[in-house]
Each structure stands twice: as C-alpha cells, then as structure tokens.
C-alpha cells in the first residue's frame with residue numbers, strides 16, 4: 001500500500017470508512033502504521049495521555065515538534081497530522097504560520113487546529129494557500145475547556161447545533177481537507193456528514209461520520225477510565241502492570257537474571 005495523502009483521504013468519503021488514531025512516539029506509531037491506520041494524529045491529547053496534565057492546554061510547541069518528528073520517522077503509510085497546541089496559533093497569524101511550517105518541517109503531512117472563528121478561518125485559508133493541508137476541528141474543542149467550564153458536549157440545543165453546522169461549513173469552505181467532529185450528538189454529526197463534501201472524522205459523535213478517531217491510550221486500554229463512547233480493543237494496562245510486577249519480583253527473588 002502506498003502512503004496516504006490528503007487527496008486519498010478526501011476521496012475516501014462515501015467509499016471507505018477510516019479508523020484513525022493518535023500516537024505520540026515512534027514505537028506505537030510504527031505499530032499503528034503497520035496495522036494500516038490511515039491517519040495518525042500527534043494529538044495535543046498528549047498533554048493528558050503522556051505528560052500527565054488535566055487538560056491539553058499546557059502542551060508546548062516544542063513538545064509537539066519532538067513527538068511529530070518521532071512519529072514521522074517510523075511511519076511509512078499513514079498520513080501524519082500535527083495537532084497545533086494551545087497558544088501556537090492564537091497569538092498572531094505570522095506566529096501561527098511559522099508553527100505550522102515547523103510542524104511540516106518536523107515531518108507532519110498536515111496540521112490540525114480547533115475552531116471556526118473569523119481568525120481561524122483566515123488561518124485555514126492562509127495555510128491551505130501556502131501548501132499546508134489543514135484538518136479542522138469543531139464541536140467540542142478541548143482547547144476551549146476554560147471557556148466552557150469543563151469538557152462539555154456541544155450541539156445539544158437547536159442553537160448550538162446550528163452553530164456547529166455553520167462552523168463545519170465554514171472550515172470546509174476555507175479549504176480544510178477534513179473536519180473533526182468531537183462530542184456532538186450522532187444525529188447532528190450525521191447531518192453534517194451528509195452536508196459536507198469533505199470527510200468528517202468523529203470522536204464521541206456516533207457511527208455515521210466518514211471516519212473515526214480514538215485516542216491511542218483509550219483504544220489500547222492503557223487508560224483504564226476512558227470516556228463512555230470509547231471501545232477498548234485491548235486491555236494493556238493490566239498486562240503492562242503485571243509485566244512490571246513480575247520483573248520486580250524476579251529480580252528480588254534472584255530468578256532474573258538467570
């Protein structure tokens with residue numbers, strides 16, 4: 001199979017559903033790539049999954065670049081998307097452009113950013129025109145956690161749903177090659193999926209989207225308390241804990257090294 005590119009991702013709409021996930025290091029990215037995951041997102045969820053924060057907000061651009069470089073070094077076929085962290089595209093367009101360029105220089109094939117305000121729409125247009133493919137993100141935007149007052153499902157009322165539909169149209173018109181729909185009702189995600197020409201990638205947004213995201217630590221069962229919509233495809237936390245336990249016990253008893 002050859003390398004996924006944004007044209008192939010666009011063309012997958014209505015043809016094939018894509019199971020996409022996050023990864024933050026070379027080891028897991030290689031395994032996901034070998035398994036045929038078409039898009040690997042170096043998500044700012046690393047703030048919570050890898051760095052131990054409560055939210056994605058503390059993630060620094062340098063941490064994103066280092067993870068993007070590690071992931072892209074080991075990926076052969078998946079499209080690698082660098083998630084621009086909070087603060088990297090909020091402080092001026094030129095700054096945002098520099099950070100997006102840095103992401104591609106580190107090895108990403110595209111960048112992801114959250115929102116559909118006039119400011120973000122202008123960025124999506126400028127990045128797209130500069131040859132930087134953009135994956136948009138609407139619905140629940142974790143970088144707005146402080147503005148929401150918690151990680152709150154979006155699009156529940158008629159007005160909120162209209163706002164998410166408008167946001168999804170705006171990012172598509174601005175040139176995004178796909179859009180993430182996070183934590184919105186399934187009927188709303190289905191409506192947007194039918195409405196747009198670009199693929200929708202849902203997370204906590206029901207089964208009708210063109211593709212799905214799962215955060216790697218949730219998918220593999222490394223996170224033992226994942227959100228309710230998650231399906232764990234393995235229970236690695238217990239396996240890993242038991243392996244560490246057995247190792248410590250064997251060193252103590254003298255069984256290892258033999």
Ligand code: KIV
Pocket residue numbers: 022041042043044045046083180182203213214215
């Ligand atoms: O950072 C992240 O993990 C995300 C999800 C949508 C997959 O943005």
